[in-house]
Every structure is written in structure tokens, then in C-alpha cells.
Amino acid sequence: MSDSPNITTSELLSPDRIESAIFSLAQAVRESCGDNDFALVGIFTRGVTLAKRVAKILADEGLICPVGTLDISLYRDDFDNEGTDLPRLESSDIPFPIDGTRVILFDEVIFTGRTIRAALDGLMDYGRPSKIELAVLIDRGHREIPIQPDYVGVVVPSELNEYVKVRFVENDGTEGVFLVTK
Amino acid sequence: MSELKPRKDLLDIESLGLDEIEYVLGNAVPFKQLFQRSVKKVPTLRGKTVLNLFYEPSTRTSSSFEVAANRMSADVTNFSVSSSSIVKGESLLDTIETLQAMQSDYIVIRHQAAGVPNIVAKHTGASVINAGDGYHAHPTQALLDSMTFREVHPDYAGKRIAIVGDVLHSRVARSTSTLFHKQGIEVGVLGPGALIPEGRPDFMQRFQSWEDVFDWKPHAIYLLRVQMERQEGPFFPSIAEYHKMYGMNSERLVSMRKLGAYLMHPGPVNRGVEVTDEAMGYEKSLISTQVENGIAVRMAVLHWLKPETQMD
Numbered sequence: 001m002s003d004s005p006n007i008t009t010s011e012l013l014s015p016d017r018i019e020s021a022i023f024s025l026a027q028a029v030r031e032s033c034g035d036n037d038f039a040l041v042g043i044f045t046r047g048v049t050l051a052k053r054v055a056k057i058l059a060d061e062g063l064i065c066p067v068g069t070l071d072i073s074l075y076r077d078d079f080d081n082e083g084t085d086l087p088r089l090e091s092s093d094i095p096f097p098i099d100g101t102r103v104i105l106f107d108e109v110i111f112t113g114r115t116i117r118a119a120l121d122g123l124m125d126y127g128r129p130s131k132i133e134l135a136v137l138i139d140r141g142h143r144e145i146p147i148q149p150d151y152v153g154v155v156v157p158s159e160l161n162e163y164v165k166v167r168f169v170e171n172d173g174t175e176g177v178f179l180v181t182k
Numbered sequence: 183m184s185e186l187k188p189r190k191d192l193l194d195i196e197s198l199g200l201d202e203i204e205y206v207l208g209n210a211v212p213f214k215q216l217f218q219r220s221v222k223k224v225p226t227l228r229g230k231t232v233l234n235l236f237y238e239p240s241t242r243t244s245s246s247f248e249v250a251a252n253r254m255s256a257d258v259t260n261f262s263v264s265s266s267s268i269v270k271g272e273s274l275l276d277t278i279e280t281l282q283a284m285q286s287d288y289i290v291i292r293h294q295a296a297g298v299p300n301i302v303a304k305h306t307g308a309s310v311i312n313a314g315d316g317y318h319a320h321p322t323q324a325l326l327d328s329m330t331f332r333e334v335h336p337d338y339a340g341k342r343i344a345i346v347g348d349v350l351h352s353r354v355a356r357s358t359s360t361l362f363h364k365q366g367i368e369v370g371v372l373g374p375g376a377l378i379p380e381g382r383p384d385f386m387q388r389f390q391s392w393e394d395v396f397d398w399k400p401h402a403i404y405l406l407r408v409q410m411e412r413q414e415g416p417f418f419p420s421i422a423e424y425h426k427m428y429g430m431n432s433e434r435l436v437s438m439r440k441l442g443a444y445l446m447h448p449g450p451v452n453r454g455v456e457v458t459d460e461a462m463g464y465e466k467s468l469i470s471t472q473v474e475n476g477i478a479v480r481m482a483v484l485h486w487l488k489p490e491t492q493m494d
Contacts, residue, residue: 071212074224074225074226074254074485075224075225075226076226079226079227086186086188086205086486088205088208088209089208089209089211089212089213089485090212091211091212091215092212092215121225122224125219125220125221125223125224126219126220126221127220
């Protein structure tokens, strides 16, 4: 993370805070879902890591639920505006029948809500879940469409010129949530 | 992760970097996985138009592009020579002007003359995809061949592929062998002497007989189609003789099976010429996988190219 003069980075959450936030997410999911069947689906890349960590906590408590993965690149509404960005697609994997299943979607940060809109479209092309809910580690506000999370780790008020960066050991080799200001 | 430059057109294999090839083939895998879903369509190219401009007869390639575009939610228009004003004497540039006015975002073009897709690409903001021009190139065929071979041989570098047939008249042989060569796969060719181009391309090993091919222990045998419609002279005496000398018959099927080599063919197959009915049933034939992968690769190409039509 090299900071050029006009960019400042500050730590919002330490690895310990991340761990406890994910733990409380898992507890909220367990309380809401109880013994009923449900499945977790992570949005690439860090939503997948988040879903797997929650599934691990639940499994340690004896609650086993399947984890799927979803790449939403093909469902984005800004394909034309990508400019020079050439997305590398990931393999979505929904290893359970989705029809009639209660699904909890995971993403690391919710911002405008457009990613989740794309994820809902993508998920429903696999079938018809009985219910879809949304869990996020960070809610940084500034929604542009009416989508709200059902489970939130931490609410982080932010400015539009700021960027909330989540780093997980599994993906980045380092752990932390950072506020980047341009 | 290296930064790829956006590309407007796909005209040949020669000009592609290995990173671009890896990018497209990497993305083709998730596209192929969509075929397992009940909804095989994604909304990525909603509102975009794809024009299939075929100056040469083609059912497979044009329908493969059409399926690929449909699965990405693009609108497809098919423009083929028999139903167009090309037969009425309209010049290529006039046709391009007409196409411009239609505001297509992607133009898929097949033409009997090499280089026509390049000319069209130069004169339009649409992304142009060469779907075969003369004896020159057929890049999406090469990409789908590579994808198919890599599925059965993920550790493809250093593997050997024998191409058998009419290499001279085959843009498939040219593009596919160039791509395999770029990826470190060895390519050898067997075919009628008159149909193997002298000294081109120089990396290909030339065989004199099927015995030589089998001694080389290829991992795949790629049979080319005898292009009945593109023979301009007496390159070989008869179809029967071609079959006898170069076709995949029962005896060669035994040797291929013994080697465990895969069988590939770009289609459409001339049964009884390049290949017998019996060999068509070979358990290690990849021919239908090639068709399926063709759709995935073409979706990945449409996703990759950046038309200049959205600029203003």
C-alpha cells in the first residue's frame, strides 16, 4: 500500500475488531436461521472469504451450511464505462439446489448497492430461492438504489471521496479495514 | 496481474500476446459453466448489436457466433451473401458505409479474400471479429481448439499435435498451428505434397506417412476438412485416393487408440474422406467439445473487445 502525497490511508478496523465483527455476524445469522436449512453465497472476491469464515464459525458450533460463490461481472450495469478495465471472470459455483433454499448473500462492503443488485439478478438465474438476505462486514452508506443489508458487521460513515478497503489474509496476505482518502 | 490493453478487433492470432490469449481462454471457462445453468443467458451485452456478415457459406461458425451473442443478450442480425446487395455489385466500402449506418457494435465477418476484415476494421468503430478470411486466418477457431486441447491436457506445454490434411487451403491450420506454437505445443503436419505449403510456417514438422505420425507419438490428431469448394487445381487425383492416403480409417484408428491420442476436427466432417463412420465414434473424439467450446470462446471474445461505438 504505497501512499502518494494526495492519498491518505488510515486503519478503521484492526484484525481483532474484524474477527469480533465476523463473529457477531455469524451469531446473528444463527439466531435468525436457527435449525432451518439455509445456504451462504459469497460475492467474489472478499465476499467469498467472508462467507467461508462465517460458515467455519457456524460449523464449529455444529451448524453445517453449504457455501456457494458468485461472480457478478457479467451482471454489472457499468459494462460500457469500464474503460480500460478488463475483468477476469471467476467461476461461480452454487453447489446446492437453489430452488426453495434460503440464501444469505455475503459481500465485504456495501456502498451504492449496485453490486448487490447485480448479485440478485445473477443468483436468480440459478433458480428461485425461498428467500434472499444480505450480510456485509461494512456498511459505508451512500446507497443509490433501495437495497439494505439484513446483517451488518460495522457501520462506517464515509465521504464520497473516500474508499473503504477490506484486506483479508486469505486474499491479500494481510488483515485490516482501511479508509483511503483521495 | 499484468495490465492488458483494451483491444477493438480480433483479426488474427499472430498479433495476440500470450497474456491476451490467457485472458480470453481464462474467461471462456466461466462462460462455459453458464451452459450448465437452467438460464444460460447473461445480460452483459443488453442493447448491443452484433452483425454477422458472411460472404461465404457457413452454418456452424455463423450459428456459433449467433448463439454466443444471444447468450450475452445482444441483438443479432445475420447478413449473408445470398440475401444481400453484395450480389448486386455493391462495393465493399459502400457496404461498410451501410453497416456504419446500422450502428452495429460488433461485426463478425467471413470473406473469401484475405485481409477484408482488416479493411472493415479500419473503417468502422465497431469491433470486428474475423470469422475466416481466405486462406489467412480464423482466430476464434484457434482459440476454441486451444481451449479444447487444454481441457484434456492442462499441462499442454511440450505436447504434440499432428495436423493431417489440406494445410495449404486451411486458414484453420494456419491460425490453430500458430496458436499452439505460441503456447509451446509442437505441431507436425501430414498431407498431400501439393497441399503442404513450402517453408510455411517453418516451425511445423512435416511427415511423409501415417507411420511417421504415429512414431512421433502425438497427443492429438487434428484432421482438417478437405475443402471441396476451395480447390482451384488438380492438387490430388481423387477423393478416394485422398482417403486411402490420409483419411482416418480402421487401421489408423487402431494405432491412434493404442497411443491414446485425442481426435479433433474443425467440422463439418466429410465422412468417407478425412474420416470413416467408425472413426467418428472414437471414444477420445473431441469434435463435439470443440463445438461447445466455440460458443464459450466467442462469448469471451465479445466480452473482451471494446467497440468504439459507445464513445460519443
